[in-house]
Amino acid sequence: MGSRGPLPKPGSSESERGRNTANRRTKIDPEATLPKCPGDLPDDAAKRFWKQHAKSLFEKGWLTPQDVPAFVRLCHTWSQLCELDQKLKDEGLTTVSSTGVCRAHPAASLRVSTEKQFLALSVQFGMSPTSRQRVPPAENVEPVRMRRQRDLETKYL
Template identity: 30%
Template sequence: MGKRGPAAKPTALRVLHGDRADRINADEPEPPEDEVRCPDWASDDARAIWQRLAPGLEDRGVLTPWDVDAFLVLCEALARYRSATQLVNGSALLVQGGSGLMKNPALQVQAEAERTFLQFAARFGLTPSDRQSIKVEVGRDGNKGGAERLLS
């Protein structure tokens, strides 16, 4: 079972809002500013998805070197979903099995990949409903972020 209640407010936002000092994690770990690279062991389809999605997430500070493995799971799940969808579209929903007609096994692969993708996509704000709950400071591309934006 996951965490209950609303998502925690980012530390930078807590400071900006003037939350009590004992409620602010002064020792929150911060990922390094290293380059984010797709792992060598990624499939070709996942690598193509990575190249399409990663630059925008990295520019906004959502994708960091610590998030590489989780983001690759997302890319692989979407690649699997795409492959399963092509299989389903190219065949019937029901196929001949050992004991007669049965549901096409590609439907199960498709559903599992969809669940995995949506679960990880929420972490990166890749769906409209999830985006509204993520707060990022825009500043890497020259736009003002954080307190500068609010105080100008």
């Protein structure tokens, strides 16, 4: 049986080399203020989405002035989803052509593609369960190494 290479050296794991997520946390600028809701949001659904999520994302350090255009796009996409949901609710999921063929409503496929776009954008802002695990919140202080934090948690259990 062949060898797979040398044994790893102590302290060579990802966390020991400082490549874990705790060391990648961004610092919050203490003078930064919450970006204002832009006036070009299309309707009430987009504005409600902004007001509902912008403050918490800003407090976590995930919404900065540089991120506003992407977050506006996310609000636009949410607004489109709301419109498509209402259209499908009013008109139904299927349509009947003039020849009598029953087909899926065109808005249904448009909604699927819009939802994919919304989910992809929401991951960038840590708005899905898995993305919240990968993107650590910003901190004002130096991060504690995960190994030390884990040791403290197990010591007092």
